[in-house]
Amino acid sequence: MVFRAPRTLSWTGLSRGARLTIDGQAFVPHARALLRAEERAAASVRPGHRALRVDVLGRRLSTAGLLRGFHRAHPEVELDVVTLLRADTAVDAVRDGTIDATFRAVPLPGGPLPDGVEAVPVLDEPLHLCTGPAHKFAAAHAVTPSRLAGHRIWMPGNAQGTEWAAYYDALAAAFGLTIDTIGPDFGVEPLLDAIADSPTPATFVGERTPLVWPVGHDLRRIPLRDPTPVYPHCLLWRTDNPHPALTALRDHLAATRPRLTEGETWTPATPAGAYAVRLRPT
Incomplete structure (x- = not known):
């Protein structure tokens, strides 16, 4: 950023030095303010000095809730919350320090x-x-995943190539389910509208994912049991990242991580050689 002083910015010579003209005195406070803004802008993107920048994929998902919990525990930490759709984009941004x-x-x-x-x-x-009030399992206290075979599970937001689509593909294969991804993805609200109005489709949602719907929808959230499929959220970071608040975030998430104590759980089996990840044990 380059500042050019107006031609009226000049110095009046004095026997004991020099002083700004009246135009110059009017200009200098604004120039100083612009310089301070430039310094703040540069610091906002400088690793180690800018706010801690974290991708939560979606602001209405449970991972956003984890970050809100960290903010409540550490209000002194400046946060930039971003949402990146693709995992490869997010991992590249972590690697590059963006x-x-x-x-x-x-x-x-x-x-x-x-x-x-x-x-x-x-x-x-x-x-x-998640079902409407007329669905077969609407009154159930819990449902075994295998009992959903033959029932329409509608998830139009499962874009191929995403990690959540890979998860649900593995879930469907493990329990003989049919997950329908056909149809435009208009977002959560239109999906809930369609489920509320029909006895046929249902969808999957995370236990900690907040959903809000009109009272007349009378939607039901039914836990899955024996086993309980769990979605494996992880935090990814670059090991040499110098940001001082990153350790505080990892420590907070480790200390507040919920522990599952009831029954068996299911996550996608990883075939030998299919993936190679550096997963830190807990």
Whole structure:
């Protein structure tokens, strides 16, 4: 950024020195303010000095709730919250230092994590079945995943090549389910509208994913049991990232990680050699 003083900015010579003209005195405070703004702008993108920048994939997902919990515990830490759709984009941003961390499901589709990028589990989120009031399982206290075989599970947001689509593909294969991804993805609200109005489709949502719907929808969230499928949220970061708040974030997530104590759980089995990840044990 280059500042050019107006031609009226000049100095009046005096026997004991020089002083700004009246125009110059009017100009200098504004120039100083612009210089301070330039310094703040540069610091906002300088690793180690800018706010801690974390990708949560979606601001209405449970990982955003994890970050809000960290903010409540550490209000002194400046945060930049970003949402990146693709896992490869997020991992590249972590590797390049554009962001400091990302929440993703590991293993990721498409290959191993880059050298120097590490992952640690932070939340195994149980799945719920979301149905309308006329659905066969609407009154159930819990449902075994295998009982959903033959029922339409509608998830138009499962874009191929994403880690959540890979997870649900593995879930469908493990329990003989049919997950329908056909149709435009208009977002959560239109999906819930369609489920509320029909006895046929249902969808999966995470236990900690907040959903809000009109009272008349009378939607149901039904836990899955025996086993409980859990979505494996992990935090990914670059091991040599110098940001001083990154350690505080990892420590907070480790200390507050929920523990599953009821029954058996299910996560996608990883075939030998399918993925190579550096997953830090907990």
